[in-house]
Amino acid sequence: MTVHILEAARVLTGRGQVLTPGTVVLTDRRIVWVGLSRQLPKPWAAVPATARIRLPEATILPGLIDAHVHLSFGGAPRPPVALLATTRMEVAATIHAALRQLRDAGITTVRDLGAPRYIDSSTLADLDAGPRVLTATIPLTVAGGHCAGLGGAVSETAEIDQLVAANATRGADWIKVMVTGGFTTGGRSSPYEPQFTDDQLARIVTAARAHGLPVAAHAHGSAGIRQAVGAGVDSIEHCTWMTPDGFDLDHGVVREIVNRRIMVCPTINHHARDATGRLPWAVRREQLRVMLDAGVRLIPGTDSGIPQTPHDQYAYSLPIWTDLGYSAADIIELATAAAAQALRIDHLTGTLTAGHVGDLIAVPGDPMTDLGALTTPVVVATAGHLHYPDTTTTAEENTRP
Ligand SMILES: [Zn+2]
Numbered sequence: 001m002t003v004h005i006l007e008a009a010r011v012l013t014g015r016g017q018v019l020t021p022g023t024v025v026l027t028d029r030r031i032v033w034v035g036l037s038r039q040l041p042k043p044w045a046a047v048p049a050t051a052r053i054r055l056p057e058a059t060i061l062p063g064l065i066d067a068h069v070h071l072s073f074g075g076a077p078r079p080p081v082a083l084l085a086t087t088r089m090e091v092a093a094t095i096h097a098a099l100r101q102l103r104d105a106g107i108t109t110v111r112d113l114g115a116p117r118y119i120d121s122s123t124l125a126d127l128d129a130g131p132r133v134l135t136a137t138i139p140l141t142v143a144g145g146h147c148a149g150l151g152g153a154v155s156e157t158a159e160i161d162q163l164v165a166a167n168a169t170r171g172a173d174w175i176k177v178m179v180t181g182g183f184t185t186g187g188r189s190s191p192y193e194p195q196f197t198d199d200q201l202a203r204i205v206t207a208a209r210a211h212g213l214p215v216a217a218h219a220h221g222s223a224g225i226r227q228a229v230g231a232g233v234d235s236i237e238h239c240t241w242m243t244p245d246g247f248d249l250d251h252g253v254v255r256e257i258v259n260r261r262i263m264v265c266p267t268i269n270h271h272a273r274d275a276t277g278r279l280p281w282a283v284r285r286e287q288l289r290v291m292l293d294a295g296v297r298l299i300p301g302t303d304s305g306i307p308q309t310p311h312d313q314y315a316y317s318l319p320i321w322t323d324l325g326y327s328a329a330d331i332i333e334l335a336t337a338a339a340a341q342a343l344r345i346d347h348l349t350g351t352l353t354a355g356h357v358g359d360l361i362a363v364p365g366d367p368m369t370d371l372g373a374l375t376t377p378v379v380v381a382t383a384g385h386l387h388y389p390d391t392t393t394t395a396e397e398n399t400r401p
């Protein structure tokens with residue numbers, strides 16, 4: 001049994017406690033104890049100081065969760081096209097690099113929302129102690145539609161049922177559906193227009209439910225958002241309320257999003273504040289404030305893997321949430337406990353709780369007063385495996401046989 005005792009100036013449990021100084025004990029994959037350092041129970045209190053991990057200037061908190069990434073995209077401008085031109089091995093290498101980057105940036109869980117046909121959970125499980133991956137495997141779309149190059153074009157009921165069933169077999173944790181077109185596909189894909197009929201979308205949700213899987217709906221345009229809400233999806237991705245010539249935020253649909261407890265992941269990356277052109281931040285910020293005021297549950301995610309959005313920039317996107325009125329403490333909660341709850345894994349991660357999986361980070365200083373601290377984790381634990389992002393990879397603990 002491997003035991004790690006981590007002591008820090010501060011431990012944020014994610015359950016409303018700040019322990020100063022605090023200690024977390026990990027054995028194998030799990031957190032077994034969290035508390036004030038002076039209350040550390042006997043067997044571990046007897047461990048000599050030299051055998052503990054002492055972080056007297058740091059804060060320990062739950063690992064970060066990015067609710068919207070694309071592990072296999074590698075920053076390509078037209079990912080589905082680029083992916084078709086690569087081999088399975090090359091995609092696996094891209095995913096490995098993405099997971100290393102995420103891990104070293106303190107992200108211990110991601111939701112991967114769209115991958116090519118040959119990526120399944122066993123490909124992800126082959127990786128060395130990386131972040132937890134909730135995967136949607138192949139997104140459902142229409143022929144020639146958004147990300148159709150990933151292999152998920154469906155139309156007839158039987159095709160919908162087959163692909164959802166195949167994704168479930170591949171280990172899908174979510175079913176992703178491209179309700180509208182998108183920006184990275186080109187051609188016939190319009191982000192403003194729905195791709196499916198109401199009946200097709202209802203069938204997709206029914207098929208996902210039959211496998212016990214929640215549905216994540218990619219929807220930019222207002223018509224698509226309205227359709228996704230009506231079909232009863234579980235999360236809306238992007239949710240930009242766009243029309244071909246402007247914006248149309250529908251307050252009635254916003255109320256339905258609240259009533260149905262649908263989560264919205266608005267995919268805010270580290271560039272969001274500087275955005276000009278089609279979706280300037282002032283417009284976006286106003287939309288998000290309206291949704292927040294109405295009681296919509298927003299969850300952070302970056303869409304990393306798309307162009308100009310590397311996987312390790314998540315912590316740089318988080319201070320942007322202060323523009324929506326969130327405090328640093330609120331933002332930390334959003335990116336950890338609230339995200340875990342929204343993704344239905346709060347029994348595993350998101351807070352520092354005895355019995356949970358050993359996912360945590362240590363950052364210099366106090367992120368409650370300076371969110372910038374989250375950009376430079378000094379220790380990252382993924383399922384109890386310790387990593388030191390500042391040091392070379394050869395210094396990493398290797399607990400795999
Ligand atoms: Zn995406």
